[in-house]
Amino acid sequence: MSPSPTRRSLLRTAFTAGVAAPLLSACVTAGSDDDPKSQSGAKSADNPFGVKDDVPLEVVAFKGGYGDEYTKKAATAYEQRFPAAKVDHKGIQKVGEALQPRFVANTPPDVVDNTGAGRLDLATLVGAGQVSDLAELLDAPAHDDPAVKVRDTLLPGVVDDGTFDGKCVTLNFTYTVWGLWYSKSLFAQRGWTYPRTWDEMLTLCESIKAAGIAPWTYQGKYPEYINDPLLSMAAKVGGPDLVKAVDNLQPNAWKADGLKAAAEAFAELAGKGYLMSGSEALSHTEAQAAWCQQKAAFIPCGSWLESEQKDVTPAGFDMVMGAVPARTGADKLPVAAVLAASSESFLVPSKAKNRAGGLEYLRILFGKKSASDFAKTANTLPSVGGALDGLTLSSGLGSVRDAVTAAGRNTFTYRFRTWYAPLAKAVDDATGELVNRRATPTEWADRIQKAADAIAKDSSVKKFTR
Amino acid sequence: MRHGRYRFLAWALLPALALHAVFVLSPYAQAFYLSLTDWTGVAGNAHFVGLSNYRRLASDSLFLDAVRNNATMLVVVPLATVALGLFLASMLHVGGRDGRSAVRGAGGYQIVYFFPQLLSLVVIAVLWGFVYNPTNGLLNGALRGIGLDGLARSWLAEPSVALWAVMAVLVWSSVGFYLVLFSAAIDGIPKELYEAALLDGAGPWATFWRLTLPLVRDTVQVAFVYLGIVALDGFAVVQVMTVGPGGPDGATEVIGLSLYRTAFTYGKFGYASAMGVALFFATLTLAVLALRAGRKERLELA
Numbered sequence: 108m109s110p111s112p113t114r115r116s117l118l119r120t121a122f123t124a125g126v127a128a129p130l131l132s133a134c135v136t137a138g139s140d141d142d143p144k145s146q147s148g149a150k151s152a153d154n155p156f157g158v159k160d161d162v163p164l165e166v167v168a169f170k171g172g173y174g175d176e177y178t179k180k181a182a183t184a185y186e187q188r189f190p191a192a193k194v195d196h197k198g199i200q201k202v203g204e205a206l207q208p209r210f211v212a213n214t215p216p217d218v219v220d221n222t223g224a225g226r227l228d229l230a231t232l233v234g235a236g237q238v239s240d241l242a243e244l245l246d247a248p249a250h251d252d253p254a255v256k257v258r259d260t261l262l263p264g265v266v267d268d269g270t271f272d273g274k275c276v277t278l279n280f281t282y283t284v285w286g287l288w289y290s291k292s293l294f295a296q297r298g299w300t301y302p303r304t305w306d307e308m309l310t311l312c313e314s315i316k317a318a319g320i321a322p323w324t325y326q327g328k329y330p331e332y333i334n335d336p337l338l339s340m341a342a343k344v345g346g347p348d349l350v351k352a353v354d355n356l357q358p359n360a361w362k363a364d365g366l367k368a369a370a371e372a373f374a375e376l377a378g379k380g381y382l383m384s385g386s387e388a389l390s391h392t393e394a395q396a397a398w399c400q401q402k403a404a405f406i407p408c409g410s411w412l413e414s415e416q417k418d419v420t421p422a423g424f425d426m427v428m429g430a431v432p433a434r435t436g437a438d439k440l441p442v443a444a445v446l447a448a449s450s451e452s453f454l455v456p457s458k459a460k461n462r463a464g465g466l467e468y469l470r471i472l473f474g475k476k477s478a479s480d481f482a483k484t485a486n487t488l489p490s491v492g493g494a495l496d497g498l499t500l501s502s503g504l505g506s507v508r509d510a511v512t513a514a515g516r517n518t519f520t521y522r523f524r525t526w527y528a529p530l531a532k533a534v535d536d537a538t539g540e541l542v543n544r545r546a547t548p549t550e551w552a553d554r555i556q557k558a559a560d561a562i563a564k565d566s567s568v569k570k571f572t573r
Numbered sequence: 574m575r576h577g578r579y580r581f582l583a584w585a586l587l588p589a590l591a592l593h594a595v596f597v598l599s600p601y602a603q604a605f606y607l608s609l610t611d612w613t614g615v616a617g618n619a620h621f622v623g624l625s626n627y628r629r630l631a632s633d634s635l636f637l638d639a640v641r642n643n644a645t646m647l648v649v650v651p652l653a654t655v656a657l658g659l660f661l662a663s664m665l666h667v668g669g670r671d672g673r674s675a676v677r678g679a680g681g682y683q684i685v686y687f688f689p690q691l692l693s694l695v696v697i698a699v700l701w702g703f704v705y706n707p708t709n710g711l712l713n714g715a716l717r718g719i720g721l722d723g724l725a726r727s728w729l730a731e732p733s734v735a736l737w738a739v740m741a742v743l744v745w746s747s748v749g750f751y752l753v754l755f756s757a758a759i760d761g762i763p764k765e766l767y768e769a770a771l772l773d774g775a776g777p778w779a780t781f782w783r784l785t786l787p788l789v790r791d792t793v794q795v796a797f798v799y800l801g802i803v804a805l806d807g808f809a810v811v812q813v814m815t816v817g818p819g820g821p822d823g824a825t826e827v828i829g830l831s832l833y834r835t836a837f838t839y840g841k842f843g844y845a846s847a848m849g850v851a852l853f854f855a856t857l858t859l860a861v862l863a864l865r866a867g868r869k870e871r872l873e874l875a
Contacts, residue, residue, distance in 0.1 A: 203837065210615045227615055231840025235616035327730060328816050385707035388730035388816060393706065528839050532635075536822045543730070543821070567611060567625075567841075 148463075155247040155470075156463040160189035164464040167206060169222035169451070170198035172414065173281070177481040178220060181472040185464075188471070192464065201225040210237050215456035217465035221277070222451045229277065229452065230526050234569040238276040239457040244466045245275060250474030257473060262511070263518050265449045265490045271571055278469060279449030280481070282490040283409045284428070284507050284518075285335040286445060291425040291502060293401055301429045303442050305340070305372050308432045312381040315404045321383030323376065324403035326391035330539035331531070333373070336407040337538060339431040339446040341369035342519045346439030354522045355572050356563040361556040368434050370541060370548035377542045387543050399424065413503030414486050427506035430514070444517035445510050449490040526571045533558035601853070607846040614842035626847035636848065638823035639831045642736055643805050646743070646827075647859070651800035653744045655793060658751030661686065663781055665752075666759050683756060686749035694746065698813035701742045705729050705814075730816050732824035739825050742810050747803060751796050758789040794863065801859045805852065808833065828852050 150157035164185065168178035175198030182196040195216075199205055203225045209215050210227070215237070221227055232238050245258040245266065258266060262282050269277040289301065297318060302308040312322035326332040342350050345365030352360035376382060383403045386394055398406040399420050406412075413426055420426065433442040453472065455465035471477060478491035479498070486504055488495065488511070495508055511518070524531040537555050540546035546554070562568055608626055612619035630636055665679040676682075689697060704711045705728040713725040728738040762785065770780050786793075808829030812818050819826040819834075828848060836845035 207615060211617050213617055225837075228838060228840035231613045232615050234840075235613050237615055330817070330820075385727060387821075388705070388707045388727040390702075397708070532834075532838075536817070536820060539816070539820060540822050545732070545822075567622075 152248070152253070154467070156243060156466045158189060158192075158461075158463045158467045161191040162461045162464060163193045163195060164218070164461050164468060165195045165216040166197070166218040166220075166468060167202065167216045168196065168198045168220040169202050169226070170200055171223050172411065173451070173481070173485040173487060174198075176484065177280075177477060178472065180480060181468060181477050184471045184477070185468050188467075189464075194468075203227045210235075210456065210458075213458045215458055217459040217461045218453060218455055218468050220280075220451060220453050226452075228528060230271070230528070230569065230571070232454075233271040233276055237457055238454045239459070239462060240274045241269070241276060241278060241455065241466070241469070242274070244278075244469055247466075247470060250470050251476050257470060260473070260475065260491055260493075262447075262449070262490050262492050263516055264447060264520055267573070268449045268520065268522075269452070270573075277452045277454040278473060279490055280451040280453060280472065280478075281485075282447065282449050282488045282511070283411065284445050284447045284488070284510055284514075285339060285407070285409045286428040286430050286510060287336060287405045288398070288408055288412055288426055288428050288503075289405050290401065291427045292423050293404070299404075302432045304436075305432050305434050309375070309379070309381075312376070312379070316381065320401065321403040322381040323405045323407075324383040324386045324389070324394050324398050325407055325542070326389065326394045327387035327539070328390040330535045330542075332391065332407055333542055334534060334538045335409070335446060336431045337369050337373050338521060340372060340434050341365040342446065342521075343431070343438045343440040343442070343444055344368055344434050347519060348439075350519050350521055351573055353559075354526065356523075356527075356559050356570070358560070358563075359556060361559060362552050365434075367548060367552060370551050372434055373538075373542055374544070374548050374551075377544050382542065387539070395419075410488060410503075410507040413501060417486075425502045427502055428510060429506075430510055440517050440519070443510070443513040443515075444519060445514045446520060447511065447514070447518035448520040522571070522573060527562050527568065530555075530558055530562050604846045604849050604853075607843055608850045610843045611841075612843040612846075613840045614836060615840065619843065622843065626844045627851075629844060630847060630851060633831075635819075635823055635826055636828070636831050639819075639826040639828045642824075642826055643807070643828050643855075645736060646740055646804040646807060647801055649740050650743050650747075650804040651797050653740070654748050654751055654800050655796055657744065657748045658755050658796070659786070659789075659793070661748070661752045662755035662759060663785060665756060679756075683753055686752045688749065689746045690750045692746075694809040695813055697742060697746050698810045701738075701745075701810075702729070702814045705738055729814065729825075730821055732821050735815060735821060735824045739807065739810055739815065742814070743803060743807060746810075747800065751800075754792060754796065755789060758792040759785060762788045798860050798863045801863060802856055805856055805859065828855075 148157045148159040164182075166178060166182055168175045175196075178198065179196055182194040186192060186194050200223060202219070202221055202223055206215065206219060206221075207227065210232070221229065221232075245256065247257055249255045249257050249260045252260070261278075265279060265282070266275050268279055269275045293299075294301065299311060299315065302311050315322040341363070342365070345363050349360075349363050349365045352363065353366075383397065386403075389397070394403075395406060395408070395412065395416055396419055397403055399416055408428075410428065412428075413420075416426070430443055430445050453469055455462055455469065459465050473491055475491055475494060478489035478494035479496075481487070481489050482494050483498060486501060488504065488507055495504075500508060523534075534555055537546060537551050541548065541551045563570075607619070609621060609623060610619035611622050611626075661682075665676055665682055692700075707713060707725075707727040707730070710728075712728065716722065716725045726734065729735050766784060766788075767780065770784050775783065806829055807827040811825050811827050811830050812833070815825040817825075819830045829852070832845045832848040832852070835841050835848065
């Protein structure tokens with residue numbers, strides 16, 4: 108076994124690579140920048156975008172937890188409306204992997220459901236000018252009720268969630284609310300009541316612990332889960348101003364009293380041993396399974412929890428979601444306020460060939476009938492208002508709807524997670540350290556502030572404001 | 574006649590060379606170029622930014638964590654794997670009259686040790702994730718079972734042990750292959766040498782250090798290069814198994830994971846390419862150093 112050829116060929120490869128670089132440089136980035144001519148025809152009241160009915164439409168949907176049946180149904184409805192148009196509908200999992208080359212080559216589909224773990228980073232797409240403004244769609248008459256604009260049929264925050272630089276570029280189809288989940292039957296059986304303030308929470312945790320059950324568990328492998336109640340609590344203390352300051356990367360935003368109070372609350376929760384031991388290393392499935400087995404009383408999660416757990420939830424468990432308790436008596440938002448955001452992000456690429464068709468497809472998809480059908484089959488709240496009217500709901504979804512109703516206009520959401528992914532990572536890491544008592548609340552705030560300042564200073568990151 | 578032969582050789586080589594150029598050299602070359610741009614990965618244009626991506630590497634604390642962790646792995650994983658592999662391979666050859674014939678059932682042992690090699694690294698990571706589970710994992714269960722409750726811990730969630738837990742998996746998954754490799758090398762040593770050693774009164778310890786090890790040196794050296802490359806990677810195991818992944822708080826971050834996250838989560842393909850290029854040179858340097866350090870006059874065995 109002689110080593111020389113290996114070494115020589117390695118060096119040769121390096122050399123060739125160095126020399127050939129400029130020659131091949133054009134490959135990945137060679138797409139032309141020309142705007143393709145969008146094909147559209149005459150506009151009318153029932154064809155607000157001027158769809159030409161002989162132009163094909165291509166829809167790429169994410170086939171995840173909710174399946175892709177609802178996007179297929181909308182495709183069928185589109186074909187019925189424009190019988191000459193052929194709709195090419197694909198339901199796939201790795202949206203980013205499949206579509207990245209097509210965006211680079213400027214031949215994207217007409218509608219993209221940019222969702223799932225392998226999705227493309229939305230802020231990056233926006234920064235690269237790859238998505239179209241949906242204002243035209245928002246101001247068009249709703250599909251099932253022409254008297255109302257699409258904009259007015261959506262739940263609070265949905266348009267904001269899709270807005271980048273003052274332009275709404277994506278519409279999210281599902282509406283997620285975050286809170287604390289517990290088993291209604293367990294609480295009734297033990298005589299526990301869901302706490303409205305943090306002091307009540309601590310008292311309750313003491314009795315839960317005394318009963319031999321861990322008061323809380325969380326999905327420790329992914330620390331963002333425990334971030335949600337922490338940031339919710341902070342938003343309630345500090346109100347919308349705190350949330351805006353954080354999202355706008357204002358100096359010392361993370362050292363605000365609200366965030367400090369919330370961090371201290373969670374440090375106390377960990378310090379008093381109210382987190383189930385071992386939670387810090389459990390994946391979401393493991394932690395949620397332990398919670399379903401009543402090893403822990405509370406778990407923080409978004410409203411998808413009930414469908415995610417449907418195979419492992421014992422009968423009569425009756426899971427319900429409650430709003431995060433108020434930290435102080437002087438919180439700026441009421442206790443019913445909830446962290447809410449829409450997801451399953453649908454967009455129309457700016458370089459789509461049939462842009463008008465893409466908008467029309469979304470108008471059908473976001474219609475009340477389509478949303479209501481979705482709610483029935485997926486057991487999930489869609490982002491279209493009134494979609495649950497007249498449906499019989501499970502305990503979890505019912506509690507989610509009640510939480511949304513109780514919150515009214517008092518929903519809030521942080522945008523920094525989508526705007527600045529590296530900051531989201533820094534917050535997750537810091538919170539993981541906080542609840543494992545390796546960082547104090549002050550250290551937590553300091554290190555996140557440092558990360559936020561670094562992003563604010565970084566000229567290569569596109570900035571957004573709200 | 575000779576001309577015809579060269580023409581035939583050229584035609585035989587050309588398709589392979591063309592494939593190599595398109596699928597190996599060209600991506601490398603493009604990565605070099607992209608590392609000098611701000612390409613986002615989702616649009617057909619990129620701006621030339623010079624060396625700023627490389628300057629950024631030096632102050633990226635998560636990337637530096639990754640470099641530190643990969644450096645630790647680079648020291649520990651090859652040494653531990655080679656040591657274990659050599660130890661097990663010589664144990665399988667101990668005991669015969671000629672000092673190296675196999676123990677009974679050596680073939681069976683080799684097959685069993687080779688099993689991890691048959692599993693995909695992702696499967697291994699998932700399995701070990703279960704083993705390390707703090708509440709009902711095999712490891713803590715075993716420790717508690719023998720009364721060592723004090724040693725049971727959250728293996729993947731404590732910064733001081735998480736990286737060691739990852740390295741243990743890498744060693745476990747590769748040791749079987751090197752055991753088989755070293756066994757084959759030991760089998761290739763002429764029997765007479767062992768007989769001579771036996772006649773000279775060398776014990777098993779002396780036989781190993783004075784005879785076996787020098788004669789399997791080349792193999793060990795190649796093993797170090799391969800294992801070095803494994804240690805500089807570690808992406809699959811870390812991505813599947815660790816908290817975060819890459820955590821807690823960067824404790825198990827590796828360069829490959831930083832690169833992946835920068836490219837696919839942060840949409841900074843230019844910067845990620847710079848990480849890739851840095852990793853490329855690290856691997857290249859390692860290979861050159863490891864092969865050069867081991868260069869010695871080679872023994873010809875009749």
